[in-house]
């Protein structure tokens with residue numbers, strides 16, 4: 001359990017080269033797309049998708065790219081219109097491999113129960129993060145292999161449940177592959193290996209930027225395409241449709257989006273979680289209540305035990321500002337920018353950019369190869385720790401307090417309604433005010 005994880009800096013240094021070897025995927029270890037596999041119906045792997053939005057639909061395409069003997073057989077989403085648009089898109093793009101009949105299109109908030117009970121081998125989880133713990137548990141309990149989008153929860157009890165589910169999956173030989181896609185990017189793997197192998201000396205400082213513009217907002221009503229009748233959404237439907245802006249659903253954008261950067265800091269620290277965190281944050285531009293209760297910027301400092309290395313992480317979602325998504329690493333003998341693929345050291349300035357194939361395809365190549373070869377992959381530890389890092393950062397900013405990891409891990413605070421199935425008029429928490437309880 002992470003609460004017992006005492007990061008050990010000496011061990012961390014002495015094992016870093018070894019960990020780099022096993023912790024990075026390296027181009028020679030990237031499996032080729034799985035074509036055929038005897039090509040018989042018996043060997044066909046059946047895919048079910050829970051969460052038929054942008055990422056879920058994309059993940060199905062990545063999965064089918066990765067393994068040619070697959071078929072999409074079930075779709076589940078809270079809303080029928082999302083299933084319909086996903087089905088339309090997939091049936092067009094995968095005419096021979098989209099085999100979802102009406103009986104295998106499940107809607108409603110409990111749609112995941114029907115999907116995992118159906119005859120699927122692999123479940124893709126791409127709903128808002130609030131639902132991840134319950135849906136991962138259901139998929140693992142039903143014996144399925146899982147592709148699990150990030151983040152994996154919005155509160156500590158949820159992530160603890162994810163860790164339990166991942167343990168169970170490992171014990172049962174089921175794969176759980178995380179949607180923290182940079183872990184499967186060849187260029188990023190190359191850069192992480194170079195840094196861990198000492199090309200910039202010892203790491204002294206990590207700075208993570210995810211400074212970006214605004215994201216979608218889906219309004220407050222649905223218009224019937226035929227009758228043009230407008231149906232105003234209930235408070236719950238409004239929140240579910242605009243889940244990014246409600247911290248009980250998304251975890252806030254430090255978890256929903258900036259987790260990709262935070263995860264690279266964790267990776268550089270050999271997947272040892274920090275011991276403490278303090279942060280600032282707020283909402284300067286998202287002042288209208290249509291933006292729910294999330295912040296629009298966070299600055300976070302993560303500290304490790306027996307180490308003066310800190311990770312400083314910044315995220316902002318505002319229009320018209322300086323944008324940069326980059327990892328700036330300072331070492332004793334040089335500097336690195338991971339996404340740019342750049343290292344500057346005593347030998348000069350080098351660019352190590354390698355970007356093909358798409359990391360989104362590669363993660364599914366690993367997943368399907370692991371199933372075919374009976375060598376399960378389990379990304380449970382890092383996907384849980386990086387989610388927890390994002391959540392401790394959020395809570396440190398919301399409260400204005402410095403929070404110790406071991407205290408945070410004991411948190412029993414659960415976000416969201418007590419009974420999701422009877423919460424049509426749910427009123428979300430107020431925007432958090434630093435210096436006050438949250």
Ligand SMILES: NC(=O)c1ccc[n+]([C@@H]2O[C@H](COP(=O)([O-])OP(=O)(O)OC[C@H]3O[C@@H](n4cnc5c(N)ncnc54)[C@H](O)[C@@H]3O)[C@@H](O)[C@H]2O)c1
Nearest residue numbers: 051052053054055056077078082109126127129149150179
């Ligand atoms: N790895 C990446 O690069 C990446 C990129 C984008 C999104 N994501 C992640 O993927 C997930 C989905 O994001 P998205 O952009 O596809 O959002 P989206 O809103 O387009 O899709 C989410 C879908 O889930 C449905 N849904 C909501 N509650 C549900 C429930 N209880 N059961 C079933 N369906 C439910 C929604 O109706 C919607 O269709 C998020 O966790 C997000 O952080 C990852």
